Amino acid sequence: MIVDYIRIGNAADDSLSTRRLKSMSVVILTVIMCMASAFFLEPERSIVYRALDVTVVVTILIGLYLLHRSRDVETVFYFFAPAFLTVQLIFMLLNGNREGDVLPFLVTPAAAVVVLGPKRSRPWFGLCFLVMLLLPIFDGALPEIDLPINQTSANPSGSLFQSPLKQPMETGEGLAMTLGVFFVYFLIFSGYRQLEAARELILVQKAQIEHEYQRSERLLENILPAPIAERLKQEPDKIIADDLLQVTILFADIVDFTPRATLMRAPELVSFLNRVFTHFDDLADRHQLEKIKTIGDAYMIAGGMPEPRPDHAAAVADMALEMLAVTKQISDEMGETLAVRIGIHTGPAVAGVIGTRKFFYDVWGDTVNTASRLESYGSPGRIQVSKETYEILSGHYTFEERGIIDIKGKGEVQAYYLTGATTRAPQ
Structure with a gap:
């Protein structure tokens, strides 16, 4: 049953690498959904944070449904990545860089390389790079807003952007994260380009081998009758x-x-x-x-x-x-x-x-x-x-x-x- 769940996006004509990518996507989405559900159940979680947790869970469920229906991992990525990054950006504005909220901005460009290919991944890199670069500046300009629905024992005033638990991202930390986005993307981008080059070389070599095989087959059939040539190959x-x-x-x-x-x-x-x-x-x-x-x-x-x-x-x-x-x-x-x-x-x-x-x-x-x-x-x-x-x-x-x-x-x-x-x- 678990295996069938992991394979919900697989199609009959998928290559082995595509099947693995889809199964890995299901596993990652499920892990994120479980984490969001665990955060939702925390006793001191405010209504605002729980609403964001529910948004993440609903977004993942829709993404899994799209994967099951379309069998296309790119469709799921284009739906899930913008929605999830938006929620994570809101989390960071409310809560700062806590509980690994910055990780999606490090991982998404690399995931785009794998799912969309190096060329189409560049806009995602540019987006995450700018978010990490500008977040400290934007975070410092947020106004003081108190919401009763956001009140908890740790945040009695219900402050939305200036919670006592918030760990704002400093300028130095933002630069470090920006460099992190760059290096993670660069490593994955370079590695994937090398992998693509290796695949292209394999395809060229395979085509050459196939050409030589067909040439050998034609030569053999010119020398021997086709039924005799087949018998000779078999035995x-x-x-x-x-x-x-x-x-x-x-x-x-x-x-x-x-x-x-x-x-x-x-x-x-x-x-x-x-x-x-x-x-x-x-x-x-x-x-x-x-x-x-x-x-x-x-x-x-x-x-x-x-x-x-x-x-x-x-x-x-x-x-x-x-x-x-x-x-x-x-x-x-x-x-x-x-x-x-x-x-x-x-x-x-x-x-x-x-x-x-x-x-x-x-x-x-x-x-x-x-x-x-x-x-x-x-x-x-x-x-x-x-x-x-x-x-x-x-x-x-x-x-x-x-x-x-x-x-x-x-x-x-x-x-x-x-x-x-x-x-x-x-x-």
Whole structure:
């Protein structure tokens, strides 16, 4: 119950420091209210002083209510601080510097730094500084006023400003308190500015770390497929190896690249390859296929991995057809012939990550070898597919039967040329 009371101003989205500030405010206000209540119960307390005690208690209760309703400690400060300082100033004019009446003028500017920040705390410092500086002068000019309601055994005449118990603030004491206001505020102000500078530095460093983290994430995702990268982050020491029941592999090779490369300077050669492969990368992204690697002028992609998908063969076929269109477009722009050979095969494979410093996601198996051979034994500007791929796409794509070809390491293989699409292949 006490904990719930202390947390009456807390909001769900408050930071830890804000929660602490609000809880501390509740505790301080409660302590002041208890002190005012204790003063009210003193037997020799006059009606005037008790009225001021009640004012303090009512002001605090309203402040606590505002904190509970608004959840904003600044609202409470702007309400409570002027009212409380006014009451304390009246106490000091009536009673002098007794019972720590001067303390609120020392503490309020420091509290303003914490609640409002250094910049907005300056008016509060100026106010309290002037009060402490001018109070001795103003106190000496107060008139003699006697009120019956202010009579007590210690003040039989009911003197309002010249009570026998009053301890007027002398000029030297006022100067000392003025300096006290200055030094307390200066220490808190300087400390808080340093704290803010440290927080800003932490935020900058945090932003830099976040930027570097995002950069590392992008680099990792450029190297590895997103699902594989996530698995690697979750279990960095675990070997990643997957048996894939059916994938479609595509190999593409630029025809007559070696003679072309001998005629190009290094920057021209790299620029040429980058231009072609960037177009291929865009196609792979559009068809949600996985680029595996480039080897020289060879380009390899896979469908149905790392996450299985039912239309992997159709997606690879669509990309292959668009690769031919892209190379024709580049040829027209360059004013010279550019052609690619493409080979496609569908079947089981094994995929995984190799390396401990430079990670590399690759795929192995007879399916990969067959697709590579189909590309090598293909024709410029044509897409050669295996019988397995043909049977999956048949009826939804157009083909030209090439017949039986003798492939090194594979023997005789039935091959087809993919020539176009009729309707989208079934899912």
